[in-house]
Amino acid sequence: MSKVGFIGAGKIGQTIAYSAMVSGAVDEAIIYDIIPELPEKYEHELRHAFATKGIKIEVLGTNSLDDVAGMDMVVISAGKPRKPGMSRRDLFVDNAKIMMDLAQKLPQKNPGAIYLMVANPVDMMASVFMKFSKQFTISAGDQVETMRMRSFIAKKLKVPVTRVDGFVGGEHGEDAVVLWSTVKVNREPVEKYNLNKDEVSDYVKKIPGEIIRVIGGTTWGPGTIIADIIKSVSLGENRVMSIATPKEYEGEIIHVSAPTVVGASIGPSLESLLDEKDRWHLNAAMKDFYEVYKENLKQLEQALKA
Numbered sequence: 001m002s003k004v005g006f007i008g009a010g011k012i013g014q015t016i017a018y019s020a021m022v023s024g025a026v027d028e029a030i031i032y033d034i035i036p037e038l039p040e041k042y043e044h045e046l047r048h049a050f051a052t053k054g055i056k057i058e059v060l061g062t063n064s065l066d067d068v069a070g071m072d073m074v075v076i077s078a079g080k081p082r083k084p085g086m087s088r089r090d091l092f093v094d095n096a097k098i099m100m101d102l103a104q105k106l107p108q109k110n111p112g113a114i115y116l117m118v119a120n121p122v123d124m125m126a127s128v129f130m131k132f133s134k135q136f137t138i139s140a141g142d143q144v145e146t147m148r149m150r151s152f153i154a155k156k157l158k159v160p161v162t163r164v165d166g167f168v169g170g171e172h173g174e175d176a177v178v179l180w181s182t183v184k185v186n187r188e189p190v191e192k193y194n195l196n197k198d199e200v201s202d203y204v205k206k207i208p209g210e211i212i213r214v215i216g217g218t219t220w221g222p223g224t225i226i227a228d229i230i231k232s233v234s235l236g237e238n239r240v241m242s243i244a245t246p247k248e249y250e251g252e253i254i255h256v257s258a259p260t261v262v263g264a265s266i267g268p269s270l271e272s273l274l275d276e277k278d279r280w281h282l283n284a285a286m287k288d289f290y291e292v293y294k295e296n297l298k299q300l301e302q303a304l305k306a
Ligand SMILES: NC(=O)c1ccc[n+]([C@@H]2O[C@H](COP(=O)([O-])OP(=O)(O)OC[C@H]3O[C@@H](n4cnc5c(N)ncnc54)[C@H](O)[C@@H]3O)[C@@H](O)[C@H]2O)c1
Pocket: 007, 008, 009, 010, 011, 012, 013, 032, 033, 034, 035, 077, 078, 079, 080, 081, 082, 091, 095, 098, 117, 118, 119, 120, 121, 122, 140, 141, 144, 217, 218, 219, 222
């Protein structure tokens, strides 16, 4: 039995909710947004889609956060998206205020739920939500980059994407790093192939901005990928995914992605299996995350006082 709450019914929230539901990961869904009628009309859309597919899922679209109760998992995509040219980190203060508010309200009615953060800057929002709610929170992190990387290599080398393995880690966004020691093509190290690694890294960093510039937001890629995270948790699939789980660093909880077993319970992280260079990159990402995060928390404090 898997009850999933979706907080935020915007572009990405709708795509994730739909994809999770058609994949069989959800038995009951509550979809919440602050825009009047939006979740309710989205509920109608879903019911129409389920009618043709013969899907029997209890679904409710609502403007009342009180309806989000008794969930096994709560997926948070509520918040401002970036505009062309913006960095995800520019969204910190605005979206952190939303997370602080949700952190106060969601836990009482959803004891024991796992929280999955989607709103950007996603890893820092997971840390903010967990700091203020004290609830176990994971971030969709670099699983999105991981699939972008695999798809690009598959196209470049003209191999099926199912023959490409490997992960991207670090902070979701411009600072994500391809963990090259994990990348295999046809079960062989990627170095056996004629592949320009810089081109791969560049693609992973730049393609979301390009999609936002032309389409207005990323939806189907991350929507489907994040739905698979929900599915791996709710069906206990134990897939290895590059998500960010909470880690203590200098007394703060931070979220930085590494390949992790994702099932009914989350973990272990497979970081220790990476080569030295990749582990160095992850450690550098944690340090960088911590410094920027502390700075952003100060800005948040000032904004709250103003
Ligand atoms: N992690 C990822 O891979 C990924 C991918 C795409 C988008 N995102 C992020 O997800 C967030 C949403 O993106 P989008 O494209 O769906 O934007 P959007 O503007 O289409 O939707 C955002 C929704 O959040 C709602 N909202 C705002 N405050 C709320 C609150 N307090 N409670 C409930 N709902 C609230 C808005 O009403 C809106 O419907 C952004 O921060 C974006 O950067 C992350």
